[in-house]
Amino acid sequence: MTEPVLSVRNLKVEFASRRGTLRAIDGVSFDIAKGEVLGVVGESGAGKSVTGLSVIGLIDPPGRIAGGEIRLAGLRIDDLPPEEMRRVRGKRIGMIFQDPLTSLNPLYKVGDQIVETIRTHLNLSEQAARRRAIDLLAEVGIPAPEKRIDGYPHEFSGGMRQRVVIALAICAEPELIIADEPTTALDVSVQAQIISLIKRLGRDHGTAVMLVTHDMGVIAETSDRVAVMYAGRVAEIGPVQDVVKNPLHPYAKGLMGAIPTLAGDDKRLVQIPGSMPRLSAIPRGCSFNPRCAFAFDRCRVDRPEPLPHGAQSVACHLYDTVPAETAA
Amino acid sequence: MLAFTLRRAIQAIGVMIAVGIIAFSMFRFAGDPVNQMVGMDTSGAERAAIRKSLGLDDPVIVQFGRYIGNAAQFKFGVSYQFRLPVTNLLMERMPATLELAIVATIFAMLSGILMGVYSALRRDSWLTHIFQAVSLIGISLPTFLIGVLMIYLFSVTLGWLPSFGRGDVVHIGWWTTGLLTLSGLKALIMPAITLGLFQMTLIMRLVRAEMLEVMRTDYIRFARARGLTTRAIHFGHALRNTMVPVITVAGLQFGSVIAFAIITETVFQWPGMGLLFVQAVQNVDIPIMAAYLMMVSLIFVTINLVVDILYTIVDPRLRSTVSRAH
Numbered sequence: 001m002t003e004p005v006l007s008v009r010n011l012k013v014e015f016a017s018r019r020g021t022l023r024a025i026d027g028v029s030f031d032i033a034k035g036e037v038l039g040v041v042g043e044s045g046a047g048k049s050v051t052g053l054s055v056i057g058l059i060d061p062p063g064r065i066a067g068g069e070i071r072l073a074g075l076r077i078d079d080l081p082p083e084e085m086r087r088v089r090g091k092r093i094g095m096i097f098q099d100p101l102t103s104l105n106p107l108y109k110v111g112d113q114i115v116e117t118i119r120t121h122l123n124l125s126e127q128a129a130r131r132r133a134i135d136l137l138a139e140v141g142i143p144a145p146e147k148r149i150d151g152y153p154h155e156f157s158g159g160m161r162q163r164v165v166i167a168l169a170i171c172a173e174p175e176l177i178i179a180d181e182p183t184t185a186l187d188v189s190v191q192a193q194i195i196s197l198i199k200r201l202g203r204d205h206g207t208a209v210m211l212v213t214h215d216m217g218v219i220a221e222t223s224d225r226v227a228v229m230y231a232g233r234v235a236e237i238g239p240v241q242d243v244v245k246n247p248l249h250p251y252a253k254g255l256m257g258a259i260p261t262l263a264g265d266d267k268r269l270v271q272i273p274g275s276m277p278r279l280s281a282i283p284r285g286c287s288f289n290p291r292c293a294f295a296f297d298r299c300r301v302d303r304p305e306p307l308p309h310g311a312q313s314v315a316c317h318l319y320d321t322v323p324a325e326t327a328a
Numbered sequence: 329m330l331a332f333t334l335r336r337a338i339q340a341i342g343v344m345i346a347v348g349i350i351a352f353s354m355f356r357f358a359g360d361p362v363n364q365m366v367g368m369d370t371s372g373a374e375r376a377a378i379r380k381s382l383g384l385d386d387p388v389i390v391q392f393g394r395y396i397g398n399a400a401q402f403k404f405g406v407s408y409q410f411r412l413p414v415t416n417l418l419m420e421r422m423p424a425t426l427e428l429a430i431v432a433t434i435f436a437m438l439s440g441i442l443m444g445v446y447s448a449l450r451r452d453s454w455l456t457h458i459f460q461a462v463s464l465i466g467i468s469l470p471t472f473l474i475g476v477l478m479i480y481l482f483s484v485t486l487g488w489l490p491s492f493g494r495g496d497v498v499h500i501g502w503w504t505t506g507l508l509t510l511s512g513l514k515a516l517i518m519p520a521i522t523l524g525l526f527q528m529t530l531i532m533r534l535v536r537a538e539m540l541e542v543m544r545t546d547y548i549r550f551a552r553a554r555g556l557t558t559r560a561i562h563f564g565h566a567l568r569n570t571m572v573p574v575i576t577v578a579g580l581q582f583g584s585v586i587a588f589a590i591i592t593e594t595v596f597q598w599p600g601m602g603l604l605f606v607q608a609v610q611n612v613d614i615p616i617m618a619a620y621l622m623m624v625s626l627i628f629v630t631i632n633l634v635v636d637i638l639y640t641i642v643d644p645r646l647r648s649t650v651s652r653a654h
Contacts, residue, residue: 058549058552086555086556087555088555089554090556095554097549102546103547103550104547105547105551106643107642120555120556120557121555152644154644168550168554169553
C-alpha cells in the first residue's frame with residue numbers, strides 16, 4: 001500500500017484551564033489515503049473539530065498538541081516551526097469552515113481574496129492568478145465567474161459563499177482538504193450540492209478529504225471510510241458500508257439506530273441514554289461505560305484500545321480476543 | 329451615492345441653521361451690545377444712532393435673517409473690542425488653530441494606531457504594559473496639567489522648547505504657517521502633543537479593543553487556514569476591519585480637538601482661534617463668540633459629512649445598503 005496522504009498517530013491535545021489540564025483528544029489514530037474521503041462523526045464536543053484543527057496547526061492557546069504525531073505524505077508536520085507550517089496551510093492542506101457567512105473578509109472582493117491566497121502559495125503574476133481564480137470559481141459552480149469575481153462576499157448567498165470558500169481551500173491544489181461541518185449552516189437543498197461538489201473535487205484532483213460532521217446522512221453519501229469519535233477517542237473506524245450497516249461499538253450502534261429511515265417506520269428513534277461526559281469528568285475505563293447497555297466490570301476499570309475486527313477497527317472490550325471472564 | 333451625499337448635505341445645512349439660532353440668541357441674552365461699545369458719557373441720541381446704524385431696531389426675525397444671510401457669506405459683524413471685522417480676526421487666527429489641530433490629530437492617529445495594534449498583537453510584552461500605563465495617564469490627567477508639566481520640564485528645566493507662542497511663521501497667501509521654520513516646528517511640538525494625547529489614548533484603546541475582537545473572527549481564522557503571511561493577516565485583513573470605528577472616532581474627535589484647542593492655546597499662548605475666543609469671553613465680545621460657535625459647528629458638520637462618505641469607501645457593505653435605500 002502506498003503511503004497515506006495523512007497519517008495521525010496517537011494524537012493527544014490538551015487545554016490548560018484554571019482547574020487543571022483537560023485532554024480534548026486522547027490517543028486518536030487514523031490514516032487517509034490519496035483520493036479518499038474519511039468522514040469523522042460524533043456528538044458535539046467529541047473532539048472532531050479539534051482533530052481537524054490540530055492537523056492544520058490552528059489549535060489556539062491554551063490548547064496544544066501534547067503528544068503523538070501527524071504526518072502529511074510522510075513529512076511530520078505537528079512540530080514544524082510556525083513559518084513552515086504556514087506554508088503548508090493553504091498550499092498542501094486546505095480547510096473549509098462551518099459558516100460561509102463569516103469565513104470571508106467582508107471588506108475585500110472575493111476575487112482579491114482568492115488572488116491573494118494563490119499568490120501567497122504559487123509563483124504567479126497578478127493576471128495569471130486572476131485567470132486561475134476565475135477558473136476556480138467556474139469549477140466550484142459559480143455562474144458568470146468573470147463578473148462575480150469582483151463581487152463582495154455580502155453579494156453572495158450562503159451556498160455561493162461556501163463555494164467561494166471551497167475555491168479558496170483548493171486554489172493551491174492541496175493534497176488534503178479538511179472540511180469542518182461544511183454544510184451545517186446551509187439550507188438542506190444546498191447541502192447536497194455542496195457535498196457532491198466536495199466529493200467531485202476530491203475525486204477529480206485526487207485530494208484526500210477529512211469530512212467532519214455530525215450528520216450521518218452526509219457521511220453515508222460521501223465518505224469511503226468513517227471514524228466514530230467519542231469523548232476525544234476513536235470508538236470505531238472502518239469502511240462506510242460496514243460501519244453503517246454493521247456497527248460494532250455500542251456507541252456506533254446507538255448512532256446508527258438514531259438515523260431515521262423512510263421505509264415504513266412506526267417505531268420511535270433509538271436514543272442513547274445520558275450525555276457525553278465533560279472533559280473534566282471522563283470516567284475510568286471505557287469513557288462510554290456509564291451509557292453502555294453492554295458494559296461489564298472490565299469496562300469500568302480498563303480502557304479499551306482500538307483493535308482490528310474484519311475491515312473495521314473498534315475500541316471495545318466486547319470484541320477483545322481475550323475472553324472477558326479472564327480479564328475481569 | 330449622490331442622493332445619499334445630497335441628503336446628508338441638506339441635513340448638515342439644517343444643523344447649521346439651528347446653530348445659527350443659538351449663536352444669534354447669544355446677542356440678545358448677553359445684554360445691550362451698544363453699552364459694551366460706548367463710553368459712560370455717550371448721549372442717548374448717539375446711542376440711538378449707533379443702534380440704528382447696527383440695525384438693532386429691526387424686528388428679531390429680520391435681524392436673524394440678516395445674521396444668517398451674512399453668516400452664509402462668512403460675515404460675522406465687527407468685534408466689539410478690536411473694532412475689526414470678526415471674519416478677518418478669525419481668518420488671521422485660523423491657520424494657527426488648524427495647523428495645531430491637524431498636527432495633533434496626525435500625531436494621535438499614527439501613534440494611537442501603532443500602539444493599539446502593537447498592544448493587541450503582543451498582549452504580554454512589557455512595551456504593551458507601558459503603553460497601557462501611558463494611555464491611563466493620557467485619559468485621566470487634564471489637558472492643561474499635561475501642558476503645564478511639559479512646559480516645566482522641557483522649557484523651564486531643560487530649556488529645549490519654547491514655552492509659548494508659535495515661533496517664526498511664513499506667509500503663503502493669506503495662510504500663515506509655522507511648519508516651514510525651525511522655531512515654528514519647535515513651538516508646535518508641545519502644544520500638539522498636549523492636544524493630541526487624549527485622542528491618542530482614545531484611538532489606542534479603540535484600536536486595541538477592535539483588533540482583539542477582529543482577531544477572533546472566523547475570517548481571520550480562515551485567513552490563517554489559507555496560509556497567508558502573518559503580516560497580510562494583521563495589516564491587510566485585521567487592521568482594515570478595525571478602521572471603520574477608528575475613522576468615526578477620529579473624525580468626530582477632530583471637531584473636539586479644535587474645541588479643546590481653547591485650553592491648549594491658552595496654556596501655550598498659541599495665537600489661534602481658541603485664544604481669541606477666550607479673550608472674547610473675558611470681554612463679552614459677542615460677535616466673536618457667535619462666529620467662533622458657527623465656525624466650530626461648521627467644521628464639526630463638515631467632518632461628519634466627510635466621515636459618512638469615507639465609511640462607504642472603507643466598507644463595501646455600506647455602499648450597497650446606501651444605494652439600495654434609494
